[in-house]
Amino acid sequence: MPDGVTHHKIHRKSWPLAVGLGAFFLWSLDNVPMEHLCASLLGLCFSGQLIFSLSILFGYFILGRYISPDWDCITINSDEGRILREIPLLGILIVSYSTLYGSIFRRMHRSLWTHFPIVSTFIRWVFCFWWLYALLWRFHVPAEHVLIPSTGAFIGLSLADILHYLADKITKEIR
Numbered sequence: 001m002p003d004g005v006t007h008h009k010i011h012r013k014s015w016p017l018a019v020g021l022g023a024f025f026l027w028s029l030d031n032v033p034m035e036h037l038c039a040s041l042l043g044l045c046f047s048g049q050l051i052f053s054l055s056i057l058f059g060y061f062i063l064g065r066y067i068s069p070d071w072d073c074i075t076i077n078s079d080e081g082r083i084l085r086e087i088p089l090l091g092i093l094i095v096s097y098s099t100l101y102g103s104i105f106r107r108m109h110r111s112l113w114t115h116f117p118i119v120s121t122f123i124r125w126v127f128c129f130w131w132l133y134a135l136l137w138r139f140h141v142p143a144e145h146v147l148i149p150s151t152g153a154f155i156g157l158s159l160a161d162i163l164h165y166l167a168d169k170i171t172k173e174i175r
């Protein structure tokens with residue numbers, strides 16, 4: 001199977017896919033009535049379509065850079081190494097938490113639950129962000145302000161996970 005460095009290289013080099021996907025949604029959702037999301041603090045409003053497309057890029061580039069199917073390894077993998085190097089202090093907390101994921105799924109390395117696209121992405125999504133939804137719900141953030149960006153980001157992260165899955169599969173078949 002490809003190591004973490006190879007996965008990361010594939011992730012970096014496949015950026016046109018994420019940009020294309022973002023552009024595709026921006027174009028295809030054009031006629032779909034979507035809310036304008038306004039940031040009350042800044043007084044700025046953006047179309048739902050734009051937020052959705054930017055969230056796809058955020059999900060692919062930012063979340064996909066740090067959250068990967070290989071969190072199911074009990075050892076510190078290269079994604080977690082990146083978290084520690086690039087996110088000072090908070091990174092330590094994040095990696096402690098991702099290690100919990102590794103210990104829960106340690107016997108399921110590259111299984112359906114940790115590697116299969118969409119299914120495993122959804123499980124990691126809930127594992128990573130349940131607290132954020134709880135906070136948003138607690139502070140009565142309007143549903144569309146939560147749904148539009150999180151669906152976009154989920155699609156972006158799913159794309160990163162699909163590439164990871166394919167790389168694992170293809171190299172297994174070559175062997």
Ligand SMILES: [Zn+2]
Binds near residue numbers: 069070110115164168
């Ligand atoms: Zn893997």
